[in-house]
Amino acid sequence: MKISNSAKRIEPSLTRMLFNKAAQYNDVIDFTLGDPDLNTPESICNAAIDSILKGKTKYSANAGLFELRQVISDCIKSENDIYYNPSDEIIVTVGAMQGLYLSLFCILDEGDEVIIPAPYWVNYKHIVEMCKAKPVIIDTEEQNGFKVDINDLSKAVTSKTVAVILNSPNNPTGAVYDKETLEKICDLANEKSLYIVWDECYKSLTYDDEFVSILDCSIKKENVIVVNSCSKKWAMTGWRIGYVAATKELVYNMVKLQENMVACAPLPSQYAAIEAFKNGNNSTAFNVEFRKRRDLFVNEINKIDGLSCLKPKGTFYAMVNIKSFGLSSEEFSLKLLEQQHVAVVPGITYGKCSEGYVRVAYTTNEKNITEGIRRIKLFVDSLNAE
């Protein structure tokens, strides 16, 4: 029977392939998935339990509970000094993933182009393709801290370009955009009437530099779509709560689509999110924990002959440069898994320019990180001895 071309075009993810293969071994150190091993803070869990016990288990408004939109609006106001009206400029979504899908679905027609800097989170490319638009990939370089070069970006803009997707702090590289670069991108977006789809899901996980949001720069409000999530900030990946802040016109259209896609985000999760926004201070503790893990991982990996790794400025990911071994990133990852039972993601997953790298998610504890590094060293020693 028929399968649509849109469905067929989406390639299965290498991250999942590695994750599934890793499940064959019972002593794997798993550095593949962006799912922290920390638990959702108790008060957030209790808010959901309480809502369930009180029978708050029905549909909410398509845009999400007003109280949740209100605390999201307050949060943006206090962090960026910009007012998004909770009544019609914010929509609660099923994770940032659905927020991205709704956003792109609302702005793209067949044949439109969306610029995505590589290395990229692979879902961006797939979601653009699901909207029948064309992802236009521009490469970034390790020497530039994996940040977009404004000249490359300008050159990629055509009459069909509708949007640029930017993610800071960045998955997979850990790069955090600085104000100067962002201002240049804003100038371009304002001048060419482009949307910036600004994914700041990892904003609470920034270690060295102050995080700069595009909302702190001179982007016009009508040119920006802000996507964020509770997933990484409060270890709430399974609760599936994200949001989009955008113009009234966009949110109006997203709400219409929402009614047809999922009706609303799960109600108990929305109550949990209200508690997270109001009282969820644990994100600072998460930040301290991930900074320790980052320092441990990067310092130790850089001591291994043939490997190198830029210190990520945010997220819980790092790109390890494996170019000196002359193996493809997929070969390197598969051999490492088979020989030492350490799972990492081949760089090629994130675009051609990240061939020669593997991505590591330090979402596991320090003991596992130390053991993982010991095994990576054994593996690399064996390659060096070949």
Ligand code: PLP
């Ligand atoms: N954006 C980026 C860059 C991500 O890495 C992820 C998840 O890994 C998401 C968005 C989606 O997050 P959510 O769990 O809120 O759907």
